[in-house]
Amino acid sequence: MTEFPTIFSITEDELDLDALLAQITLPSTGAACFFTGMVRGTTRRDGLPPETEYLEYEAYIPMAEAKMKQIADEIRQRWPVVEGIAIVQRIGRLYPMTPTVLIACSAAHRDTGVFDAARYGIDRLKEIVPVWKKEVGSDGETWIEGGYIPQPGE
Secondary structure, eight states: OOOOOOOOOOOOEEOOOHHHHHHTOOTOOEEEEEEEEEOOSOOOOOOOBBBBBEEEEOOOOOHHHHOOOOHHHHHHHHHHTTEEEEEEEEEEEOOTTOOEEEEEESSSSSGGGGHHHHHHHHHHHHHHHHHHEEEEHHHHHEOOOOOOOOOTOO
């Protein structure tokens, strides 16, 4: 049986989409679906600076990577035909038009669930991975609340 590649990491390094694609591609791979989150230069939400100078991302790395592995396991359970999975979150100071997060899934064909699997991956990352961001603009700075609340024993 072929070992399916799984990558999950928190990094300060620039995201290299080509390198990540190469790591989740097998000889049988015919499709890959990427989701890449970006830093917006403008944000249209009440209470936040309208112009974003930069975002500052922080994470509790051991728990974040454990939760990323959990997400990869959940993807494999729901979409067993997915071959490769990459889940990568950047931390540190990131400026507008910079990729901040990447979710990628590969499979033999495009109609085997890779789109749904990648969408599930980013939705779950936002839901359970302990990553925090501060938005800094000319009008000040604001911590953006995520949906994750640690449970006892985590």
